[in-house]
Amino acid sequence: MAFFKDEFIDEVKASNDIVDVVSGYVNLKRHGSTFFGNCPFHREKTASFAVAPDKQIFHCFGCGAGGNVISFIMKAENLGFKESVEFLAERAKLEIPHDDYLEESQNELKIKDYHKSKMYEINKEAGRFFYQYIYKSDTAKRYITSRKLNINTIKKFGIGFAPNDNSLYKYLKSKGFKEDDMLATGLVGKSSSGILYDKFKDRLMFPIFDIRGRVVAFGGRTIVSSAEQKEKHIPKYVNSPENLIYKKGNHLYGLNIAKGTGNKLNKILVVEGYMDVVSPHSYGVTNVVASLGTALTQNQGKLLRQYADEVVLSYDSDEAGQNAIMRGIDILQSLNVVCKVLVMEGAKDPDEYVLKFGADKFRDLVDKSITAVEYKIRILKNRFDLKDTTGKIKFMNKMAEILAALPNNIERDIYVQKLSEELGVGKEAIVAEIEKVLFKDKTKQDKIIVSANTPENNSSTEKSDIEESIIYLLTLKNKSIFEKVKKYVLIDDFKDATNKAVLCKLYDAYSNNIMNEVDLTTIFDNEQELSKLTKIMMKENTSNDFEKVTDEVLGFFNKQKNENRKLELLKLMKETTDEELLKLYQSELREIIQQSTNKAL
Ligand SMILES: [Zn+2]
Numbered sequence: 001m002a003f004f005k006d007e008f009i010d011e012v013k014a015s016n017d018i019v020d021v022v023s024g025y026v027n028l029k030r031h032g033s034t035f036f037g038n039c040p041f042h043r044e045k046t047a048s049f050a051v052a053p054d055k056q057i058f059h060c061f062g063c064g065a066g067g068n069v070i071s072f073i074m075k076a077e078n079l080g081f082k083e084s085v086e087f088l089a090e091r092a093k094l095e096i097p098h099d100d101y102l103e104e105s106q107n108e109l110k111i112k113d114y115h116k117s118k119m120y121e122i123n124k125e126a127g128r129f130f131y132q133y134i135y136k137s138d139t140a141k142r143y144i145t146s147r148k149l150n151i152n153t154i155k156k157f158g159i160g161f162a163p164n165d166n167s168l169y170k171y172l173k174s175k176g177f178k179e180d181d182m183l184a185t186g187l188v189g190k191s192s193s194g195i196l197y198d199k200f201k202d203r204l205m206f207p208i209f210d211i212r213g214r215v216v217a218f219g220g221r222t223i224v225s226s227a228e229q230k231e232k233h234i235p236k237y238v239n240s241p242e243n244l245i246y247k248k249g250n251h252l253y254g255l256n257i258a259k260g261t262g263n264k265l266n267k268i269l270v271v272e273g274y275m276d277v278v279s280p281h282s283y284g285v286t287n288v289v290a291s292l293g294t295a296l297t298q299n300q301g302k303l304l305r306q307y308a309d310e311v312v313l314s315y316d317s318d319e320a321g322q323n324a325i326m327r328g329i330d331i332l333q334s335l336n337v338v339c340k341v342l343v344m345e346g347a348k349d350p351d352e353y354v355l356k357f358g359a360d361k362f363r364d365l366v367d368k369s370i371t372a373v374e375y376k377i378r379i380l381k382n383r384f385d386l387k388d389t390t391g392k393i394k395f396m397n398k399m400a401e402i403l404a405a406l407p408n409n410i411e412r413d414i415y416v417q418k419l420s421e422e423l424g425v426g427k428e429a430i431v432a433e434i435e436k437v438l439f440k441d442k443t444k445q446d447k448i449i450v451s452a453n454t455p456e457n458n459s460s461t462e463k464s465d466i467e468e469s470i471i472y473l474l475t476l477k478n479k480s481i482f483e484k485v486k487k488y489v490l491i492d493d494f495k496d497a498t499n500k501a502v503l504c505k506l507y508d509a510y511s512n513n514i515m516n517e518v519d520l521t522t523i524f525d526n527e528q529e530l531s532k533l534t535k536i537m538m539k540e541n542t543s544n545d546f547e548k549v550t551d552e553v554l555g556f557f558n559k560q561k562n563e564n565r566k567l568e569l570l571k572l573m574k575e576t577t578d579e580e581l582l583k584l585y586q587s588e589l590r591e592i593i594q595q596s597t598n599k600a601l
Pocket residue numbers: 039040041042049060061062063064065
């Protein structure tokens with residue numbers, strides 16, 4: 001991980017307050033010195049996600065996720081360590097020191113980075129190349145006129161044209177790019193006889209940018225008529241393959257433009273294809289992105305959450321589109337994103353709609369988007385025969401599930417009222433159905449809790465509690481506490497394997513005298529250990545007299561340790577036939593008994 005010097009990483013952390021950063025993803029509320037909110041990493045209705053500003057850490061008591069601001073970004077943005085540091089550096093407008101990379105020139109990762117940077121360069125050059133061609137081809141010119149695409153829009157999105165020869169390959173070669181790098185981008189292919197050729201031919205080219213404005217891939221749309229497409233089996237779209245710099249489902253087409261440079265958008269529209277972004281844009285509707293694929297992914301959901309307060313889904317109204325919306329709603333809701341659905345009539349997609357009715361009508365339509373629940377009701381109504389009693393019951397059961405999942409009681413009441421009127425069913429009956437679902441969920445939860453607290457687990461829970469108290473005292477970075485603890489607690493005394501590993505690392509940090517400088521979360525690269533540490537660090541201080549607390553905790557620990565050893569010795573004495581050993585055991589036992597009666601630490 002030696003991409004950056006520690007000082008730079010410290011600066012990045014210092015410039016990105018964890019409460020600030022997390023607030024971009026989670027609605028946090030303050031309780032005492034800690035902030036709480038719904039965890040962005042697991043689905044929940046209770047706020048078990050905690051952020052401690054004084055310690056600059058987070059911990060989820062539900063799923064165990066924990067760490068510092070960098071680990072938070074790694075999880076939330078699905079980035080590696082290096083990218084997360086860069087992400088936060090950019091957020092804080094810090095300049096990223098590039099010298100650090102050079103020191104790592106022999107490193108394998110460095111080579112990969114170099115390869116990646118070449119791929120970005122090739123894509124950028126290719127984008128320029130295609131863009132220059134757009135006005136050279138007659139077919140391309142005809143196409144853009146028919147779609148009413150103006151020069152500004154073409155320029156903004158970098159829309160281009162791929163000619164029907166191998167001129168891109170020749171162009172890239174003339175720029176000095178290597179064969180391997182060209183092949184890696186997927187813009188160039190290699191025949192079995194070793195000849196290189198352009199993979200995109202006779203296509204309108206849409207560069208796909210990441211949020212930093214780098215071209216990561218291309219989408220190519222054919223411009224031949226649909227009759228010819230069918231006859232010659234020409235696919236309507238061809239896209240760059242996944243590679244080192246492009247992963248499908250990690251990007252949103254048009255987001256680099258839609259997000260602008262300023263504040264979070266209050267609304268962002270998600271559509272299916274390139275033209276559904278570009279057309280509204282050329283009419284002045286700029287808050288539109290495409291998910292490029294039928295359904296929204298988790299990572300795309302996270303991107304949306306970062307840039308907008310509300311997401312409006314607008315996919316085709318066919319069955320595939322409906323299913324994509326249903327999945328999209330689930331994903332967005334699991335990420336706590338407010339989402340709505342755009343219902344369109346008179347056109348099959350936003351591209352066609354703006355062409356037909358114009359931008360103002362389109363904006364009106366966006367404003368009239370319906371809520372996710374309303375959408376689900378609408379779809380379910382079509383799927384069940386509501387004139388039939390069984391159909392009605394099935395519909396009600398489904399509805400109860402949907403309404404039970406709503407976090408807000410007032411919202412639930414509104415739908416109950418509406419449904420009751422529409423179906424001619426009493427409100428009480430609907431509420432009873434919802435309660436059934438809620439009760440089922442609750443017993444499921446209770447069962448899990450009960451199984452975790454069975455009697456045989458109790459003693460070990462107590463043991464691990466005292467172990468956690470000891471770890472907590474060590475996180476206070478107080479050398480005299482450490483000296484005391486070290487005297488009484490051996491690493492092997494700990495029974496819980498994770499506690500043991502955490503204790504070992506803390507002992508190391510004290511022994512190496514780095515305790516005062518180090519951010520504790522960075523000495524754990526194991527997720528389980530990190531989770532344990534952040535959970536323990538979240539504990540609120542109940543006393544400020546840590547010397548006294550330490551004595552109490554160690555006294556209790558010692559007592560417990562002696563009790564255990566006593567039982568162990570008694571068992572050993574019963575089992576052994578060796579006289580010598582028996583004597584040793586007896587004397588140790590006497591010593592323990594004496595110790596515990598004479599002095600309690
Ligand atoms: Zn969680």
